[in-house]
Amino acid sequence: EAGVAQSPRYKIIEKRQSVAFWCNPISGHATLYWYQQILGQGPKLLIQFQNNGVVDDSQLPKDRFSAERLKGVDSTLKIQPAKLEDSAVYLCASSFGRALSTDTQYFGPGTRLTVL
Amino acid sequence: QKEVEQDPGPLSVPEGAIVSLNCTYSNSAFQYFMWYRQYSRKGPELLMYTYSSGNKEDGRFTAQVDKSSKYISLFIRDSQPSDSATYLCAMNSGNTPLVFGKGTRLSVIA
Numbered sequence: 001e002a003g004v005a006q007s008p009r010y011k012i013i014e015k016r017q018s019v020a021f022w023c024n025p026i027s028g029h030a031t032l033y034w035y036q037q038i039l040g041q042g043p044k045l046l047i048q049f050q051n052n053g054v055v056d057d058s059q060l061p062k063d064r065f066s067a068e069r070l071k072g073v074d075s076t077l078k079i080q081p082a083k084l085e086d087s088a089v090y091l092c093a094s095s096f097g098r099a100l101s102t103d104t105q106y107f108g109p110g111t112r113l114t115v116l
Numbered sequence: 117q118k119e120v121e122q123d124p125g126p127l128s129v130p131e132g133a134i135v136s137l138n139c140t141y142s143n144s145a146f147q148y149f150m151w152y153r154q155y156s157r158k159g160p161e162l163l164m165y166t167y168s169s170g171n172k173e174d175g176r177f178t179a180q181v182d183k184s185s186k187y188i189s190l191f192i193r194d195s196q197p198s199d200s201a202t203y204l205c206a207m208n209s210g211n212t213p214l215v216f217g218k219g220t221r222l223s224v225i226a
Contacts, residue, residue, distance in 0.1 A: 004159070040124065042204050042216025043160065056213060091159050105214070107159030 002026065004108035006092050012114045018080035021111045025073070025094030031055070032069055033105060034077050035091040043091055049075065082115045089113070119143050122205055122217030131226050135192040139205035139217045142186065146215075149181050151190045152204040154219065160204055164190065195224045 005024040013019050025032050031050050035043035046065065048055040051072040060067070064083070069075040079086055089110040095103035122139045129135055137151075147168055152160035164179040166172045166188075172179045178191040188207070192199055202219040 040218060042120075042122075042206070042218050043214075044216070045213040048213070059213070093159070104162050104165075107161065109157070109159050 004092055004094055004106055006090075006108040006111055008111055009109065010112045010114075012116065013082055015084055015115050016081040018078065019082055019113060020076050020078045021090050021092075021113075023075045023077070023092030023108060025075070025092070026096075026106055029094035029096050029106075030072070031095045031097070031103065032075050033093040033095075034067055034075070035093065035107075037089045037091055037110070039088070046077070079113075082113075084115050087113055087115045119215050120205065120207065120217045123220055124218050126221040126223060128223045128225060129195055131195060131197060131224055133195050133224070135195050135199070135222060135224075137190040137192075137203050137205075137220050137222070139188050139207075140186055141188070141207060141215075143207075143209065143215075144183075144186065145209035146207040147210065148208050149179070149188050150206045150214070151177075151179055152206060152216075154202045154204060156201075163203075195222075197224050197226045199224050 033048050034046045037043040046060045047057040047067045049069040052069045067077045091110045093105040093107045095105045120141045149166045151164040153163045154160040166179045169181050169183045176193045180189040200223045202221045204219040205217040206214045208214050
């Protein structure tokens with residue numbers, strides 16, 4: 001079974017530029033998550049989708065971050081404009097069923113963003 | 117006070133040692149407790165999952181939850197160099213986002 005795919009793996013941009021990350025979840029997984037992991041911290045949920053609907057985006061900085069899940073499969077996360085404090089690893093995860101606590105979340109390798 | 121506290125380490129042990137990793141939390145509503153392992157440049161992977169209080173064992177790994185003390189532990193017996201990674205505790209109260217600890221970096225020296 002293929003895992004969660006993310007691209008690019010690394011990205012370096014100047015502050016105030018825009019950037020986009022892509023995620024392809026495990027086939028058949030209804031729920032998709034985007035997390036931000038700052039160096040030395042645990043992952044923090046940014047947004048959670050069930051199919052193509054948003055379940056939770058309470059911690060997404062909506063003035064600069066946006067995300068969509070096209071046709072309930074792939075997802076993109078965008079930052080525009082980027083700030084220095086956005087430097088982090090952006091992790092995508094997916095789970096099979098509804099957004100239940102007991103569903104195992106499978107993580108992708110992440111995209112490491114550096115904002116200069 | 118942060119919702120989940122975890123000593124970031126680093127923790128360095130000799131091969132074969134018993135490792136104890138711990139987290140404390142403040143939210144008494146938390147009922148689901150997980151331990152994730154994260155290798156360098158990789159995403160986290162679920163290692164152990166426990167509901168409410170009690171112990172759970174899986175091979176060399178044992179997870180303990182003490183809800184009265186708001187304290188969870190992960191024990192690794194006969195530690196191996198391949199166990200070298202960052203261990204993250206995570207928890208939530210139901211259909212709420214997982215709250216992760218900062219992670220403890222473990223090195224097992226051969």
